Amino acid sequence: MSQNEKLIVTDIDRPVLTPPEGHKKVLLHSCCAPCSGEVMEAMLASGIDYTIYFYNPNIHPHKEYMLRKEENLRFAEKFGIPFVDKDDDYENDRKEWFELAKGMEFEPERGIRCTMCFDMRFVKAAQYAHDNGFPVFTSSLGISRWKDMKQINGCGHRAADLFDDVVYWDFNWRKSGGSARMIEISKRENFYQQEYCGCAYSLRDSNKHRKSQGRIPIKIGKLYYGDESTIYEPQAIKVDK
Ligand code: SF4
Numbered sequence: 001m002s003q004n005e006k007l008i009v010t011d012i013d014r015p016v017l018t019p020p021e022g023h024k025k026v027l028l029h030s031c032c033a034p035c036s037g038e039v040m041e042a043m044l045a046s047g048i049d050y051t052i053y054f055y056n057p058n059i060h061p062h063k064e065y066m067l068r069k070e071e072n073l074r075f076a077e078k079f080g081i082p083f084v085d086k087d088d089d090y091e092n093d094r095k096e097w098f099e100l101a102k103g104m105e106f107e108p109e110r111g112i113r114c115t116m117c118f119d120m121r122f123v124k125a126a127q128y129a130h131d132n133g134f135p136v137f138t139s140s141l142g143i144s145r146w147k148d149m150k151q152i153n154g155c156g157h158r159a160a161d162l163f164d165d166v167v168y169w170d171f172n173w174r175k176s177g178g179s180a181r182m183i184e185i186s187k188r189e190n191f192y193q194q195e196y197c198g199c200a201y202s203l204r205d206s207n208k209h210r211k212s213q214g215r216i217p218i219k220i221g222k223l224y225y226g227d228e229s230t231i232y233e234p235q236a237i238k239v240d241k
Pocket of ligand 1: 058059109110113114115117118197198199200201202
């Protein structure tokens with residue numbers, strides 16, 4: 001089938017994707033269900049054999065981590081996609097993340113703390129790809145418009161360069177309607193809607209920003225895409241300044 005031919009999976013019309021060097025086996029580092037939903041469906045539509053790799057010790061607190069993981073697992077099970085839940089050493093990985101972030105606690109999003117955070121997760125993904133016969137790895141992180149794709153791709157290539165037999169697929173998942181489909185799928189699947197990037201510092205900074213706007217702090221586990229009854233934003237409240 002040529003690159004220009006179309007395939008239809010679920011009810012969405014998409015171009016056929018080809019991973020680097022024509023490989024058909026891919027390890028997908030996934031950060032959450034909303035970001036990976038479109039990536040997963042796009043790869044399924046192209047007949048790509050992929051496995052999800054969930055490794056995100058940056059996510060804080062544990063309740064939020066579990067919510068994001070379980071949503072992602074639920075969606076993977078729906079399609080029968082293999083899901084590697086890499087949290088066998090969760091407590092140590094979490095401690096390591098905080099160690100690596102020392103001195104960067106007040107860095108802004110898209111800054112050096114985020115480079116560290118992507119590097120940590122991608123090196124682990126690349127290692128898993130190398131150890132388990134995946135010639136290609138990619139990530140759902142780049143689909144978010146809040147992220148710097150150049151920064152993410154730099155981290156992905158750097159991690160893959162550590163191994164002779166692994167390449168990073170820097171496909172722009174946002175293009176050709178990918179960003180809009182990410183939201184459509186999230187609403188259709190009623191995914192949990194996280195309201196901050198993931199780490200303790202992004203939670204702190206998001207709440208600080210909300211407070212400056214007179215908004216209530218983030219309530220973990222409350223907001224779901226497509227469920228109007230749980231949408232509590234925007235909601236102005238009086239706060240101490
Ligand atoms: S803001 Fe997001 S990408 Fe940056 S360090 Fe925190 S969790 Fe990682």
